[in-house]
Amino acid sequence: MSDPRPADPPLPGTLRDYERAAMALLGDDVAGYLAGGAADEHSTRWNADRFAGIRLAPRVLTDVRDLDTSADLLGTRLEHPILLAPTGAHRLFHPGGEHATAAGAAGTVYVVSSYSTTAFADLAAQAAGPLWFQLNPVPDADFVRETVRGAVTAGARAIVVTLDTPVAGTRDRQSWNGLDLPGGMSYPMLGGYGGLRPDPAARSIYRPALDAGFTAHDLARIVAEAGAPVVAKGVLRADDAATLVDLGVAGIIVSNHGGRNLDTVPATIDALPGVVRAVGGRVPVLLDGGIRRGTDVLKAIALGARAVLVGRPALWGLTAGGADGVRHVIDVLRTELEMAMALCGVTSLGAAGSDILWEE
Numbered sequence: 298m299s300d301p302r303p304a305d306p307p308l309p310g311t312l313r314d315y316e317r318a319a320m321a322l323l324g325d326d327v328a329g330y331l332a333g334g335a336a337d338e339h340s341t342r343w344n345a346d347r348f349a350g351i352r353l354a355p356r357v358l359t360d361v362r363d364l365d366t367s368a369d370l371l372g373t374r375l376e377h378p379i380l381l382a383p384t385g386a387h388r389l390f391h392p393g394g395e396h397a398t399a400a401g402a403a404g405t406v407y408v409v410s411s412y413s414t415t416a417f418a419d420l421a422a423q424a425a426g427p428l429w430f431q432l433n434p435v436p437d438a439d440f441v442r443e444t445v446r447g448a449v450t451a452g453a454r455a456i457v458v459t460l461d462t463p464v465a466g467t468r469d470r471q472s473w474n475g476l477d478l479p480g481g482m483s484y485p486m487l488g489g490y491g492g493l494r495p496d497p498a499a500r501s502i503y504r505p506a507l508d509a510g511f512t513a514h515d516l517a518r519i520v521a522e523a524g525a526p527v528v529a530k531g532v533l534r535a536d537d538a539a540t541l542v543d544l545g546v547a548g549i550i551v552s553n554h555g556g557r558n559l560d561t562v563p564a565t566i567d568a569l570p571g572v573v574r575a576v577g578g579r580v581p582v583l584l585d586g587g588i589r590r591g592t593d594v595l596k597a598i599a600l601g602a603r604a605v606l607v608g609r610p611a612l613w614g615l616t617a618g619g620a621d622g623v624r625h626v627i628d629v630l631r632t633e634l635e636m637a638m639a640l641c642g643v644t645s646l647g648a649a650g651s652d653i654l655w656e657e
């Protein structure tokens with residue numbers, strides 16, 4: 298089997314090196330959009346910090362010459378469990394935009410955001426890897442139906458419905474209120490719902506582009522009509538997870554939106570075990586938020602996640618190195634995951650259970 302990873306990576310180092318390189322290249326507004334969390338950004342920090350608080354319990358005397366990092370997800374066998382989370386406006390980060398991201402993500406699933414600056418169909422026509430489409434519900438059932446139908450017809454293997462944004466969060470550091478796309482860029486998947494600017498006269502937390510009235514009834518309709526598996530994103534509570542499984546979702550993403558919506562919610566790695574218990578193996582559970590090291594991936598798997606997604610790290614790679622940067626960020630994480638597996642004495646993700654986590 299040929300190894301797609303470059304023998305001579307374009308940039309050395311770790312995801313944090315990519316972060317530094319990317320932040321040095323971006324202007325304040327785009328840097329704030331990328332890095333910012335809600336309010337005082339506790340949850341954004343906790344996402345990453347809580348991984349560091351979980352200790353590993355490596356097993357010795359295991360033959361680790363053959364490692365299997367593959368993961369089965371909605372009928373697709375992936376070589377590794379690291380996916381790209383949906384993030385908006387990639388052309389702000391690199392002229393290649395979402396096309397460059399898709400090229401860099403060729404070996405894994407790229408979840409394309411509703412706030413993509415490239416039409417999903419254009420990406421699907423060229424992408425080498427599987428694409429999922431992330432839907433931000435808007436208060437217009439016909440528009441939602443047509444958007445989902447268009448994405449599935451173009452080749453989306455799954456629809457990810459983001460449930461954690463009925464209103465926008467308090468993003469003090471980022472220009473959620475004011476990040477204007479430069480001329481020539483637009484959000485083609487959002488039709489007339491493209492603008493996120495609130496009406497200053499309205500003095501309201503509600504935005505025309507966000508559906509504050511979205512409930513189980515609406516999600517059930519999307520599940521029934523999508524023609525593709527529907528994955529629920531933005532879940533922290535165990536009781537919500539159980540409800541979602543009953544509604545027929547094909548997967549659940551434990552996520553707090555990278556800490557960008559509601560500050561002081563728990564780190565996702567702390568919410569994961571409760572959701573995994575409530576789901577009881579009926580659908581795969583995925584996690585995003587704060588994944589910065591291969592050990593983070595392994596810990597999430599050990600606590601019951603089938604796979605993980607990265608948001609900011611992929612954008613650091615895109616900014617610093619276009620498609621090569623995205624590819625290398627994923628490769629760094631995958632290589633670190635392999636090292637962590639070998640050093641813990643586990644040879645497959647299925648064998649990575651909670652016994653590799655240190656208990657007091």
Ligand SMILES: Cc1cc2nc3c(=O)[nH]c(=O)nc-3n(C[C@H](O)[C@H](O)[C@H](O)COP(=O)(O)O)c2cc1C
Nearest residue numbers: 382383384385410459554555585586587607608609
């Ligand atoms: C710049 C940026 C834009 C994002 N845009 C979206 C989006 O359009 N839809 C969505 O569901 N989540 C969005 N997210 C959240 C990510 O999908 C993901 O939940 C989060 O980034 C994971 O945390 P991490 O950045 O620590 O990996 C965005 C995150 C960032 C950083």
